[in-house]
Amino acid sequence: MPRIVLINPWVHDFSAYNLWSAPMGLYKTLEYLSAYDAELSLIDCLNAPIKPKEDGRSHIRKEKILKPHVYKSIPRYYYRFGISKEEFKIKICSLLPIDAFLITSVMSYWYPGVKETISVLKEISPRTPVILGGIYATLYNEHAANTGADIVYEGAVDNKLIAILSHNGIELHPSKAMGHWSDYLGVKTHAPILTSTGCPMRCTYCASHLLNPSFSQRPAHEVFQEINLLYEKGVRHFVFYDDALLMNPNEHIVPLLEMVLKNLSGVSFSTPVGIQARMISKRLAQLMKQTGFQYIRIGYETHDTKRQKITGGKIYDEDLVSAVANLKEVGFAAGDIGTFIMYGLPNQQFEEVKESVEFVKSLGVKIALTEFSPITGTAESEKLPAAILSEPLYANNTAFSYLFSNYNDDDVKKLKVELSNHNNSVFKV
Numbered sequence: 269m270p271r272i273v274l275i276n277p278w279v280h281d282f283s284a285y286n287l288w289s290a291p292m293g294l295y296k297t298l299e300y301l302s303a304y305d306a307e308l309s310l311i312d313c314l315n316a317p318i319k320p321k322e323d324g325r326s327h328i329r330k331e332k333i334l335k336p337h338v339y340k341s342i343p344r345y346y347y348r349f350g351i352s353k354e355e356f357k358i359k360i361c362s363l364l365p366i367d368a369f370l371i372t373s374v375m376s377y378w379y380p381g382v383k384e385t386i387s388v389l390k391e392i393s394p395r396t397p398v399i400l401g402g403i404y405a406t407l408y409n410e411h412a413a414n415t416g417a418d419i420v421y422e423g424a425v426d427n428k429l430i431a432i433l434s435h436n437g438i439e440l441h442p443s444k445a446m447g448h449w450s451d452y453l454g455v456k457t458h459a460p461i462l463t464s465t466g467c468p469m470r471c472t473y474c475a476s477h478l479l480n481p482s483f484s485q486r487p488a489h490e491v492f493q494e495i496n497l498l499y500e501k502g503v504r505h506f507v508f509y510d511d512a513l514l515m516n517p518n519e520h521i522v523p524l525l526e527m528v529l530k531n532l533s534g535v536s537f538s539t540p541v542g543i544q545a546r547m548i549s550k551r552l553a554q555l556m557k558q559t560g561f562q563y564i565r566i567g568y569e570t571h572d573t574k575r576q577k578i579t580g581g582k583i584y585d586e587d588l589v590s591a592v593a594n595l596k597e598v599g600f601a602a603g604d605i606g607t608f609i610m611y612g613l614p615n616q617q618f619e620e621v622k623e624s625v626e627f628v629k630s631l632g633v634k635i636a637l638t639e640f641s642p643i644t645g646t647a648e649s650e651k652l653p654a655a656i657l658s659e660p661l662y663a664n665n666t667a668f669s670y671l672f673s674n675y676n677d678d679d680v681k682k683l684k685v686e687l688s689n690h691n692n693s694v695f696k697v
Contacts, residue, residue, distance in 0.1 A: 269305055269306060269307050270305075270306045270307065270367040270368070270433075270438045270439070270440060271306070271307045271309070271363065271365065271366050271367050272301065272306050272307070272308055272309070272366070272367060272368045272369075272370060272433075272438075273308075273309045273310075273311060273360070273363055273366050273368075273369050273370070274294050274297060274298060274308065274309070274310050274311070274369075274370045274371075274372075275294075275310075275311045275312075275313065275369060275370070275371045275372070275385060275389075276291040276294055276310075276311070276312040276313055276314055276315075276371075276372055277313055277371055277372070277373070277378075277381050277382045277384075277385035277386075278313045278314070278348050278349065278350045278356075278381035278384060278385055279314060279328075279348075279349040279350060279375075279378050279381050280333065280346065280347070280348055280349075280378060280380040280381040280384070281346070281347065281349065281375075281377075281378065281664065281666075282342070282344045282345070282346055282347070282664070282666045282667075283347075283666070284314075284328050284330070284347075284349040285325075285326075285327060285328065286314070286317060286320075286324070286325060286326045286327070286328050287325055287540045288323075288324050288325060288458060288460065288507040288538065288540060289314070290459075290460040290507075290509075291312070291372050291374070291402075292460055292462055292509060293372050293401065293402050293403075293424075293425075294310070294370075294372040294402075295449035295460075296424070296425060296449065297370060297372075297401070297425045297429070298310060298449045298452050299446060299447065299448060299449045300425045300426075300429075300446070301429075301440070302444075302446055302447035302448075302449075302451070303442050303443070303444060303445065303446040303447075304430070304440040304441060304442055304443060305440060305441050305442075305443040306440055308452065309363055309452075310452050310453070311356070311359050311360070313350040313351050313356060313381075313385065314328060314349065314350045314351075315350075315351065316328055316329035316349075316350050316351045317329075322457070323457075323458055323505045323536070323538075324456075324457065324458035324505060324507075328349045328350065329349070329350065329351070329352075330347040330348065330349045330350075331347060331348045331352070332345050332346070332347055333346055333347060333348050334346070336380060336661055338659060338661050338662065338667070339661070339664075339667055341671070342666070342667060342670050342671070344666070348381065348384070349381075350381075353388065356385075356388060357388060357392060360388070360389065360392050360393070361392060364392075364393060365393075365396075366393055366396050367396065367438050368396060368397050368398075368399060368433060368436065368438055369389050369393075369396055369397070369398045369399065370399050370401065371385060371386065371398060371399070371400050371401070371402075371417070372400075372401055372402035373400060373401070373402035373403060373404035373405050373412070374402060374403050374404065375403070375404065375663070375664075376403070376404045376407060376408050376411075376643070376644075376660035376663050377641075377660050377661050377662070377663045377664035377667070378404065379404055379408075379411070379412070379415060379660055379661075380661075382400065382404070382412075382415050383415045383416060386398055386400070386415055386416040386417055387416060390416060397418045397419065397436045397438075398416070398417045398418050398419070399417065399418065399419045399421050399429075399432065399433075400412055400415060400417035400419070400420050400421065401420075401421035401422075401425070403475075403479060404660070405417075405420050405421060405422065406422045406423055406479060407475060407478060407479070407643065407644055407645060408644065408660055409422055411660060418436075419432055419436075423479075424465075424480075448494070448497060450497070450498060450501060450503075456501075456502070456503060457502060457503060457504055457505060458503060458504070458505035458506070458507060459498045459503045459505075459506060459507070460506075460507050460508075460509050461491065461494065461495060461506050461507065461508055461509070462508075462509055462510060463485060463486050463491045463508065463510050463513060463520070463521075463524070464483065464484060464485040464486060464510045464511070464512060464513070464515070464520075465480045465483070465484050466479075466480030466481065466482055466483040466484060466511070466512075467480075467483055467511040467512040467515075468483040468512060468515060469512065469580050469582050470580055471579055471580035471582055472578070472579045472580055472646060472647035472648045473579060473610070473613065473640060473643070473646055473647075473648045474511075474580075474643075474646065475643040475645060475646055476511040476512075478643075478645045478646070483512065483515070485515065485516065485519075485520050488519070488520055488521075488523040488524040488527065489523075489527070491524050492524055492527040492528065492531075495528065495532070495535075496531070496532065499532055499535065504534055504535055504536065505535070505536050505537070505538070506535065506536070506537050506538075507537070507538045507539075507540065508537065508538070508539050508541070508543075509540070509541050510541065511541065512544065513539065513541075513543050513544075514543050514544045514547035514548070514552070515544070515547070517547050517549070517552055521547075521552065522551065522552060522555060525552075525555040525556070525558075525559050526555065528559050529555065529558050529559050535559065535560050536560035536561070536562050537556075537559060537560060537561045537562070538561070538562060538563035538564075539561070539563065539564055539565055540563060540565055541565070541567075542565050542566055542567025542568075542607075542608045543564070543565065543566055543567065544566075544567070544582065544583070544587075545566045545567075545568070545583050545587040545588045545590070545591035545592075546582075546583060546587040546591070548566075548590070548591035548594055548595065549594065550594045550597065550598070552594075553591075553594040553595045553597070553598045553600070554598045556595070556598075556600075557595075557598045557599050557600060561600075561604075562604060563604070563606075564595065564600070564604055564605050564606065565606045565607070565608060565636070566583075566588065566591060566592075566605070566606070566607045566608070567582065567583065567607075567608050568583055568588055568607040568608055568609060568624070568628065569582075569583070569608065569609065569610040569624075570609065570610060570613075570616075570620060570621075570624050571585065571620070571623050571624035571626075571627040571628075572620050572623070572624070573585070575613070575616070575620070579613075579648075585627065588607065588628075588631065589631065592605060592631045592632075592633055602632045602633055602634070602694045603634060603694050605633040605634065606633060606634035606635065606636055607628050607633055607634070607635055607636070608636050608638045609621065609624045609625060609628060609635055609636070609637055609638065610637075610638050610639075610640055611637055611638075611639060611640065611669065611673070611675070611680075612639050612640035612665075612668060612669040612672070612673035612675070613640045613648065614640075614648055614651040614652060615651070616640075616673075618675045618676070618679060618680075621637075621683070622683065625637075625683065625686075625687065629690055632694060633694060634690075634691045634694050635687050635690065635691060637683070637684065637687060638665070639665035639666060639668065639669040639673075640665065640668065640669070640673075641663050641664070641665040641668060642656065642657065642662065642663050642668060643663060644657050652672075656668075656672065
């Protein structure tokens with residue numbers, strides 16, 4: 269029986285935090301392959317928590333490493349996040365012989381971690397084919413060809429993967445019903461949930477529609493069945509990672525939460541990916557409260573009306589005001605609600621960022637500053653020089669903001685301190 273090892277690689281970055289992060293693409297690949305006659309194993313190099321919280325959030329073990337040359341002027345340390353090299357090598361050696369390595373990739377600027385992971389695999393098992401997939405491999409296909417991978421796989425997993433394995437002498441045959449990715453992870457108290465793929469919006473800074481050109485929502489009853497399956501395995505905290513969780517609310521999220529409310533107890537939910545304020549009606553807010561939502565984040569981005577419109581019209585000020593009012597009216601505390609404000613967009617002045625902050629502060633909710641990160645193929649990226657787009661390392665939000673936003677670094681630091689004080693005060697409300 270062919271032995272296939274799936275790997276979530278190391279992350280090389282200035283900072284990283286496990287906000288319930290999960291390699292969903294890798295999990296779905298596990299699920300897909302579970303129907304075939306293969307021996308499957310998963311190695312998550314990021315599974316190295318430090319003082320994890322009960323709900324699964326944690327810092328990640330790290331080791332300081334040399335910065336890439338393009339980051340030379342950035343006054344911050346650079347790290348490898350995850351398990352040690354020695355631990356990784358032991359895990360790989362314990363599984364030999366291996367017929368194929370399947371590696372995922374997420375952020376494009378994390379490719380140095382992908383390269384290092386592949387180099388270790390080639391050192392231990394040089395004849396085993398390495399197939400690299402995921403977001404970086406899909407959006408930066410040509411660049412990913414230089415990571416050392418034997419094959420760069422674009423898009424979602426399907427029969428194309430079976431054909432590639434066959435071409436490399438690994439014959440897989442359907443042998444049983446498809447399982448669930450959680451069968452390979454052991455007991456966990458929290459789990460990610462993906463209820464849809466793609467996004468109907470076309471925000472100029474987002475690559476969701478490039479990765480999934482069409483928007484598709486799973487039936488509410490099907491999602492509930494997955495939640496119930498995980499619930500029976502001991503999971504009590506569920507994390508939505510949809511790009512458009514609240515679209516078509518009356519046909520999707522509302523009936524889903526009604527089923528949860530009727531059938532499950534002691535659960536909680538979080539939305540670390542910004543949800544759509546426009547869809548948060550009084551009824552939906554009430555259901556969110558009744559079903560234990562506790563980490564609500566709303567995508568806002570900017571207070572500038574013109575920029576709100578030209579970047580996609582996802583949200584306007586009145587949408588945020590209404591959503592916050594509805595959430596607070598049903599009992600959510602100010603500290604339960606947060607918003608994302610983006611800074612460093614092409615041609616965005618720092619004054620616009622400060623005005624956005626002042627507006628959200630007036631609503632009495634938490635604020636998270638998110639640095640703009642250029643993604644090849646998006647409308648915002650077309651405003652940038654080709655030299656920036658050709659090097660994925662520049663897409664690192666920390667690096668791009670520092671190198672190209674033209675903001676005064678002291679002003680940015682001052683604003684972050686101000687926001688920290690604001691968030692601490694809101695959390696106590």
